[in-house]
Amino acid sequence: MTQTDCIFCKIVAGHIPCYKIFENDHVLAFLDIGPVSTGHTLLIPKNHIDRIDQCPPNILAETAKVLPQLARSVAAAVDAPAYNILCNNGSAAGQVVMHLHFHIIPRHERDGVFTQWPSFKYPEGKADMLCQKINENLKK
Amino acid sequence: MTQTDCIFCKIVAGHIPCYKIFENDHVLAFLDIGPVSTGHTLLIPKNHIDRIDQCPPNILAETAKVLPQLARSVAAAVDAPAYNILCNNGSAAGQVVMHLHFHIIPRHERDGVFTQWPSFKYPEGKADMLCQKINENLKK
Numbered sequence: 001m002t003q004t005d006c007i008f009c010k011i012v013a014g015h016i017p018c019y020k021i022f023e024n025d026h027v028l029a030f031l032d033i034g035p036v037s038t039g040h041t042l043l044i045p046k047n048h049i050d051r052i053d054q055c056p057p058n059i060l061a062e063t064a065k066v067l068p069q070l071a072r073s074v075a076a077a078v079d080a081p082a083y084n085i086l087c088n089n090g091s092a093a094g095q096v097v098m099h100l101h102f103h104i105i106p107r108h109e110r111d112g113v114f115t116q117w118p119s120f121k122y123p124e125g126k127a128d129m130l131c132q133k134i135n136e137n138l139k140k
Numbered sequence: 141m142t143q144t145d146c147i148f149c150k151i152v153a154g155h156i157p158c159y160k161i162f163e164n165d166h167v168l169a170f171l172d173i174g175p176v177s178t179g180h181t182l183l184i185p186k187n188h189i190d191r192i193d194q195c196p197p198n199i200l201a202e203t204a205k206v207l208p209q210l211a212r213s214v215a216a217a218v219d220a221p222a223y224n225i226l227c228n229n230g231s232a233a234g235q236v237v238m239h240l241h242f243h244i245i246p247r248h249e250r251d252g253v254f255t256q257w258p259s260f261k262y263p264e265g266k267a268d269m270l271c272q273k274i275n276e277n278l279k280k
Contacts, residue, residue: 019267021274031267034259039270052225053212057205064204065197071229072193073277077270082230084191089211090222093247094254107233114234116256121172127159127171130179132215134161136211 003048006126012046012057022070026062032103039078041104043070049100051089063102071104080106099129114125143188148239151266152186162210166202169210172243177253179218181244183210189240191229203242220246232271 002009012028019031032040053095065069075083086103088095142149150156172180179241185199215223226243228235
């Protein structure tokens, strides 16, 4: 259940140190050493899983159930009124370590972190077409 | 369990239309009408919950368990090799509708979406101090 070349598996095994925040049988939480905001924390399942779409239901459940209290505790530690939970899946989405992880990123008003939100509108008919395609995929 | 002034509660109740993708007793998924990438989907619990730190464990579990297959189906519909799952909690984190929601944002190589990642390094001693504070909060 570990991958020898995975830095997060090495952290789980204790072969690489981390700033540990929380640990139980299923998950580990530690500070991101390249934070985008103070307190930026990572939550990972201990088992090596590449991405959320490959995550067995029981492991995802064990991971998700840690999030509310962990996020609250991280945000409170830096007096942040808000936070992002971000899970990048695949290198094109910014995933750098290919071991499933959830970023908890404390946020303050006008902190300048993640200001980008390049939204657009669909042309006529596009949204219906997308719904249909996604629905077909869900039935596969 | 609904809030009269909440646009997502109105969508759940069928009072406002949506491009529906998936629905069960607990959750609803629909297209974001202001997408940041084609296929951008929102997954919400049907009950009104402001943020993940206020989410009862059973509702979070029901929501999380939909994510793997939904994310896979959304990404496949737009031939995306990757995707972000993003949950903004609090207005300072970019949460606009105060009803818990998970963005599923399909991503392609060099698509220019979310290029910002302003990481830094902690000064000596800061990470230890943060760990201690978060740990104390977790014990509260």
